[in-house]
Amino acid sequence: MAPSRPVVAHEESGNGLVGPARIIDGDTLDIKGTRVRLVGIDAPERDQSCFAGDGSSYPCGARAKSHLAALAGPATLRCEGTEQDIYHRLLATCFAGEVNLNAEMVRAGWAVAFRRYSERYLPEERTAKAEGAGLWQGNFRMPWTWRQDQRTASVVRRDCNIKGNISKNGKIYHLPGSRWYDDTQINEKRGERWFCSESDALAAGWRSPQHD
Incomplete structure (x- = not known):
């Protein structure tokens, strides 16, 4: 070119x-x-x-x-x-x-x-x-469309506050107020995500912590 x-x-x-x-x-x-x-x-x-x-x-x-x-x-x-x-x-x-x-x-x-x-x-x-x-x-x-998408995603994250973490133990979700919730950071580039309900997390292949 x-x-x-x-x-x-x-x-x-x-x-x-x-x-x-x-x-x-x-x-x-x-x-x-x-x-x-x-x-x-x-x-x-x-x-x-x-x-x-x-x-x-x-x-x-x-x-x-x-x-x-x-x-x-x-x-x-x-x-x-x-x-x-x-x-x-x-x-x-x-x-x-x-x-x-x-x-x-x-x-x-x-x-x-x-x-x-x-x-x-x-x-x-x-x-x-x-x-x-x-x-x-x-x-x-x-x-301008990309920025709007980011703002929309931010609103969704505030409403859907269950953390879908991926660790050496697999895909584990953490509920607000649970033992590891505050220490868990979500990195969406790694495939981690937020969920609006436990049923959504389970359906997507995440599980609850075994020792929470």
Whole structure:
């Protein structure tokens, strides 16, 4: 795949926020202690995974962060914007020299147009999709959908509080208030899970502790 051509800025510089950046994720950075959210785009979250063209999973959130870091490099960035979001982050368009980082992240396929708020970067997104660049090499959840799924899962965990642990003794579930409940940590990446009832746990192949 041919490398993406940097998107050159046409906006006037203005004053803006100027300085070297610390990259937080694929659409967020810090300059001089100010948290900046690249406006008009949305990148995968840091712990989000996506699927490549061959069906294998890869850490697309980490890849997006790395790409933004490569674009920014050690250069002094210029970020232009005046509004803040609900998290008190400056909503800005940022430039490394004449390269518009917001546009280039979408053009390279490591972010998408945040169409809920702006359609400005839809042309760059269409180009990335047509070229199979970045995220478009395979399948992925739109970042806003992935975040909503995570919030929904968090609500389910609060309501379904039986811990399905996997240990050397097998699959064991722990009820709230039981002996090992507070000491048991659930790691869903290992196949551990939460249950809403004992019958759900038993049906899924978990058993109660023998010496609880």
